[in-house]
Amino acid sequence: MAKDKKKQNITHEDIPQNTKATAKRLLNRLGRQKRNLIIIVVATLLSSAAFTALPLAVGKGIDALVAAIRSYDGSVGIVETALQVLWLPVVLILASALISGLLAYLQQYLIASVGEELTLSFRRDISAKLHRLPLRYFDIHKTGEVMSRVTNDLEKVSAAMQEGLPQFISSVFTVLFAAITMLVLSPVLFAVVVVSLLVSMVATGFVSTLAQRAYGENLASxxxxxxxxxxxxxxxxxxxxxxxxxxxxxxAEELNERQYRAQRNAQFSDFTIYPTIRALGQLGFIATxxxxGGMALGGAITLGTVQAFLQYVNQISEPVTETAYVVTSLQAAIAGAERVFALLDEEEERPDKRGNAGSISQGHVMFRDVRFGYTSEKTLIKDLNLEVHPNEMVAIVGPTGGGKTTLVNLLMRFYELNGGSITIDGQNITDLPRSNMRRHIGMVLQDTxxxxxxxxxxxAYGKRDAAREEIVAAAKAACCDHFIRTLPQGYDTVLSGEAAGVSQGQMQLLTIARAMLTDPAILVLDEATSSVDTRTEVEIQKAMARLMKGKTSFVIAHRLSTIQNADLILVVRDGDIVERGTHAExxxxxxxxxxxxxxxxEARVS
Structure with a gap:
């Protein structure tokens, strides 16, 4: 039962919830490249028409050759006779093949450009969108889910634009032109072809469902x-x-065995079932x-017409057989586009106002009747009032989940208040541009x-124009200059994604140096020394004491021994400040x- 449910989930993932609306939005976005799309459609139309003319040209050549053979009297050489009757059909065949090939090349070139341009426009919009989304969005959406929108979903759209859509358009024109031509040539033979194609389509639909299940289980496993x-x-x-x-x-072995069986079934679908379906599609070829042949012997039609019919059967049987592939590809693309549009439609941060954060210099912070909750159902902070004077060190302590980090998140305006106000140097933070305001606040997080x-x-991430002397001074203040100079290239050592050669504690020191370099009016330290050994922590505390002169600082700490010298200690529990005062008080x-x-x-003694 669980396995069947997993298959349904995977199948459901690629089924759009609102195909019409999503397809309309996708077409509107494609409409930005209207010129290329028109050229693609025209090129596909002409390419299909030229491709359809090939069997006719071949048939005419065969009929002309048969007629020449029947009327041959020996007065002219065989080669000369063949050249007289075949030169025009051969020219038509070469022209049709050349025109069809050139137009198909033009179509593929332009469709690739259209697909990549569409993907690029999506990625640009998503990148800009992610910077405008509130932190709340990332709290309720997993990183992998967001990344999947940017990668997997866009790949599905791109693949459909570059393969599925052009194949669909080409197939429609090819089948349409071939069907009209066959109907004109011989309605009886056309009826035979239609019946055989219907049988093939029914079989294809049935088998493609089985194949999708096999592929779904393969992906899941x-x-x-x-x-x-x-x-x-x-x-x-x-x-x-x-x-x-x-x-x-x-x-792992159990999952490996499951994946082996799923892969085997998927391979069976590819190499056994689909060739069988293609064989069924050839029933029309045999019947035709x-x-x-019987009609040609009876004189009802010519041999060239029979030959043309056989070629037309091959032309339309493959597109009809691959209908399931194309429809599945387009369906997955629309589902992917739907998820991308859902991300682009997410509620953004409130627009910035045109305040001036340049006057922030003292770091006088006021919380007035602040109310906040991560959800509308539950209010975490209720009517919080707090005044922090310039040059004060405020420590925030309390149990996990009590709201310590929430206070500084509200100060940074990562979340919008449900009520009340927060001011810095008399200015309401909602009246200031976020980027300008945050330049005056240095923040060091527990997660490096x-x-x-x-x-x-x-x-120098927060101050890109910093001179090397300033960078070194910040590193010395953060007690990381010594270990940096022991590295092979010193300050020019390149850190990879895994920060090879640098420990977690050293990474924390670098982030502290980064915050120090910006020389902010307000300093926020969220367990900033949690990954540092006791000796280094003592050194950093001394450096912090020097650097926090003239600055307002908020320090979140679990080790209470590190904040005994704070000017004010706030004890936060369940979003409320239950106690406040100095360590001794x-x-x-x-x-x-x-x-x-x-x-x-007590914990140490026990």
Whole structure:
């Protein structure tokens, strides 16, 4: 049952929910390249017409040759006679083939340009959209899901534009021209071809359904196997620590066996079932040959007409047989485009106002009657009031999920308030452009992020025009100058995606140096020293003390020993500030903070 359900899910994924609306939007986007599309349609029309003329030219040549043979009297040489009757059909055949080939080349060249231009326009819009989406969107959507919109879904659209759509247009014109020509040549033989094609189409529809299931199970099993292998390698150390090698190997072997069976069934569909369907399609060819031969012997039609019919059967049988492929490709493309449009339709951040954040210099922060909730059903922060004076160090502590990080996220305007206001130096942050406001706030997160580039470029990420002397000064202040100079190229050492040669703690130091270099009016440290050893942490605390002079700083910490010198400690629980004061004042209250502080030592003793 579970396996059948998985197949249905995979099939459902490529079925658009609103085909008409999505196709209309896709066509409107394609309409931006109207000129190329018109040329493509005209080229396909003429190419199909020239391709349809080939069997007629060949048939005329055969009829002319048969007539010449019957009337041959020996007065003229055989070669000369053949040349007299065949030169025109041969010229027509060559012209038709040349015109059809050139136009098909033009069509493929332009359709490739159209497809890539469409994909490029989507990627540009998605890239711009991702920068305008609120942080809330990324909280409820997995990274892999977003990446799939940019990669897999767009690939489906691109593949359909470059293969499925031109094949569909070409097939329609080819079948239409061939059908009209056959109907004119011989309605009886055309009826035979239609019946055989109907049989082939019914068989194709039935078998393509079975094949889709096989491919769906193959994709599902491959995804499960890949995920399990990635999980095993990523957690290799943990697997060995708990002696779970055999269990993990057994699980991987089971998935491997499942993938083997699914792949075998998919290969069977490709190499056995579809050739059988193509053989069924040739029934029309056989029936046409037998009946047409009898009609030719009876004088009802010419031998050239029979030959032309046989070629037309081949011309239309393949497009009809591949209808399922083309329809599936276009369906998957529309489904992919639908998901891309859904991303582009997501609600964006509120537009920036034209305030001036340049006057932010003191770092005087006010929270007034602030209300906020990640969802409309649950309010996390209710009527929060807080004033932080310039040059104050404010520590925020509390249990996990209590709302510590939420406070600084609201200050950074990563989320919009449900009520109340936050001001910096008397200016409401909603009246300031986000980018300008954030230039005055330095933030160091617990999760480090370094891009592929030199160490100097990573430190200067927030100040691209920084001189090397400024970069080195920031690195020294963050206690990372020493280890940088021990690297092969020093500040010019290139960090890869895995930051080879740099430990997690050293990466954290680099992000701290990055924040220091911008010299912000407000400094936010969200567990910034969590990956640093005790000795280095002491050094950083000293450096922070020097750098935070003249700055307002918010420090989120779990180790309460690191924030004892804070000017103000906020104890946050369930979104509310339940206690506030200095370290000594809070201990004297013998309340929640005192319990948190003392629990650290109890844990060590136990």
């Amino acid at each position: 491959m995804g499960a196997l890949t995920g399990k292998i990635e999980e095993i390698y990523a957690g290799n150390r943990v697997v060995k620590v708990f002696n779970q090698q055999q269990a993990m190997l057994a699980a 040959a037998v009946l047409g 992020w370094l891009f592929e580039g030199t160490i100097a470029e990573n430190i 809070l201990l004297s209250m013998n309340g929640f903070y005192a319990d948190l502080y003392n629990s650290q030592f």
